[in-house]
Every structure is written in structure tokens, then in C-alpha cells.
Amino acid sequence: MTRSYELTFIVKPDVDATNLTAIIDRVKEFITAEGGTITKVDQWGLRRLMYPIRKYREGHYVFALVQLDAPSIARIESRLRLTEDVIRYLLIRADETAPAAVEPAATEPAQTEAVAPAVAEPEAAAPASEPAPDTTTT
Secondary structure, eight states: OEEEEEEEEEEOTTOOHHHHHHHHHHHHHHHHHTTOEEEEEEEEEEEEEEEEETTEEEEEEEEEEEEEETTHHHHHHHHHHHOTTEEEEEEEEOOTTSOOOOOTTTSSOOOOSOOOOOOOOTTTSOOTTSOOOOOOOO
């Protein structure tokens, strides 16, 4: 049974553009050799890492949506682990019920009103002499 998976991997920063496309093509071959299909490949470019990985502070991020059988995942992960230029990868099952990714702040209307802090009016405040409602259950 084929399922949708998200594959994100980071390539060494010293790899040039032609070698980067060759590495992406090699990963595509890993997937198609195991009977999978590639739905989408997106290069996020050179980005700074949160912490050093193998003494690298930056890496080329690549994201792919793929269709795979469950038994082939271990073989693909093994091949990614052995690929010298891939310094980190993450292969997870895509959630079929999750909505499609939305561009942040592009579709949301800008908030134009400033929210004033809530100030209790003296006549609107509850009198202090009334007891609090009983919330215990018996």
C-alpha cells in the first residue's frame, strides 16, 4: 500500500549548483528504484542551521513529496545515510487530514484596529457582597 511521505534533506553547503542537482537526481533514483513516485521537489536554498551538524553551519535544504510503500522506507533511509553529501534527512508520513500549507500573512487580512485594554466600569463590576458560585460536585 503506497502512502504519502515528506522527505526533507540537507546537503553540504560547499556543493555547487550542478552537483546539487546531481544529488537531487540521485535521491530521486533511490525513490523510483524502490517503486516510489515523486510528487513534488522544492529547493529551499542555502539556509543557516540552528546548530552545527558535522561542523557545518549552513546547508542546502531540499523538500520532496513522495509516494512509497512502507517496506521501502528503511532501504531509502539507509541509502540517504550512506550518501556522503547529505548531512541530515527526515522522512515522515504525510498526514492525509492536514490542510494544505498556506502562505503566512499573505491570505490573512491585516489587523487595523488597536485593541484597548479592558477596563471595568464601576457600575458594571459585580458587587463584592455576593458569594462566588459553588462549583463542587456531589
